[in-house]
Amino acid sequence: FRYMTGKFEDVLTSVKPHVVAISSVSQNYNYVIEYARIAKSCNLSVIVGGMHITSLPQCLTKDMDVGCIGEGEETFLELIDLYLDTGRFHSKELAKIRGIVYHDNHKIAQTADRPVINSLDQLPHPKRSLIGYGYRSYLYSARGCPYECVFCACSHYWGKVRYSSPEYVIDEIRELVENGVRIIRFADDNIVANKKRLKQIAGMVIANGFHQQVKFSCWCRSNNVTQDVVETLKSMNVEIGRAHV
Numbered sequence: 001f002r003y004m005t006g007k008f009e010d011v012l013t014s015v016k017p018h019v020v021a022i023s024s025v026s027q028n029y030n031y032v033i034e035y036a037r038i039a040k041s042c043n044l045s046v047i048v049g050g051m052h053i054t055s056l057p058q059c060l061t062k063d064m065d066v067g068c069i070g071e072g073e074e075t076f077l078e079l080i081d082l083y084l085d086t087g088r089f090h091s092k093e094l095a096k097i098r099g100i101v102y103h104d105n106h107k108i109a110q111t112a113d114r115p116v117i118n119s120l121d122q123l124p125h126p127k128r129s130l131i132g133y134g135y136r137s138y139l140y141s142a143r144g145c146p147y148e149c150v151f152c153a154c155s156h157y158w159g160k161v162r163y164s165s166p167e168y169v170i171d172e173i174r175e176l177v178e179n180g181v182r183i184i185r186f187a188d189d190n191i192v193a194n195k196k197r198l199k200q201i202a203g204m205v206i207a208n209g210f211h212q213q214v215k216f217s218c219w220c221r222s223n224n225v226t227q228d229v230v231e232t233l234k235s236m237n238v239e240i241g242r243a244h245v
Contacts, residue, residue, distance in 0.1 A: 008035055012042055019083055021076070023050035025153075029059065036063040045089055047079060051153045057101040060108055065089045067101040070157060071143065073123060075099040075114055116143075120164040125172045128179070137176050138185040141169045141201070145189040147221060154189045161193070166200040170208060177213050186218035192229050193221070202236040211237040 012020075020039040024032040029052045036046045040063040049068035053059060060067045066089055068075045078097050079089070086093060091104040099114030117123065120143065128137070144158035176184055192198055205211050216238040220229070 009038060012039065012044070017044060019045045019047060019080070021047045021049070023072075024048065024052050025050060026052040026055070028052075033061055033063070036061060039063070045083065047076070049076070051157050053101065054157050055153050057110055058108055060101050060103070062103070065102065066094060069099045069101060069110070070114060070159065071117060072099075073117065116159045116162065118162060120162055121168045125175060128175075133176065133179040133181050135181065136183040136185070137181045138187040139169070139172050139176070140164075140187050141191060142188045142194075145221075146193050147190070152189070163194060163197060166197065166204055169201055170204045170210075173205065173210055173214075174208070177210055181214065183215050183217070186216065189219060190221045190224065191218045192224045192233070195224075195229060195232075198229070199232055202232045205236040211235070215239055 020035070022032050022035055032048055032052075036048065039046050046064045047066045047068065048060070048064050049072045053067040054069050057067055057069060066079060068079075075097065079100070082093055082097070083089065089102070091102060091109070094100060094102045095104070095109070095111060098112050101108060101110045103109070142161065142163045144161035145152070145154045146161055148155045173184065205216075214237070216233075216236060218233070218238055
């Protein structure tokens with residue numbers, strides 16, 4: 001496994017991967033189309049994932065072998081296992097994997113939805129050593145949002161709202177702090193939706209002294225922001241209205 005940085009063509013030449021995996025939101029999807037074309041010209045297999053292909057699976061181009069629909073941890077693992085076993089992504093085998101879109105007889109086929117991961121604590125923390133930690137970083141403490149705004153892909157992509165335990169969140173914060181990160185963004189779509197859990201996280205941040213070591217930032221939905229919420233965020237050193245990452 002190699003996380004790619006630098007000019008795409010140069011990385012392909014130096015790393016010589018067997019599979020190229022790309023995740024994208026809609027505003028960057030034209031880049032994905034071009035990268036997939038370049039990868040396929042090198043006879044590489046291409047997997048795409050992310051918000052755009054999940055919302056518009058018909059956007060799978062001829063240069064993309066498979067699209068992951070929704071959260072992709074289990075789906076991606078099954079796809080890589082298939083590739084390691086067979087050295088290809090054949091439609092007959094792909095049809096057995098849930099949560100994907102693929103090409104079948106010149107048509108785009110989509111398999112049944114994959115159930116969401118109910119317990120986020122079972123997932124390992126991201127292996128940030130692959131890309132380095134840096135001064136700024138982010139973490140997800142939840143997936144989904146209780147609101148279904150028409151302009152937002154969150155609820156469609158993640159499905160039902162699920163939360164990591166406060167202990168799981170604190171373990172990830174600890175890892176970031178110990179590796180030199182000093183600004184952390186909670187990348188949840190609406191971290192203040194669950195106020196009881198927010199207070200638990202804030203209390204544990206303070207108990208561990210992290211509020212004195214790092215600054216936090218986050219996204220909130222305006223109707224959830226109360227005086228109590230603001231005080232809780234401020235207590236854990238969230239800088240309201242500052243976009244650090």
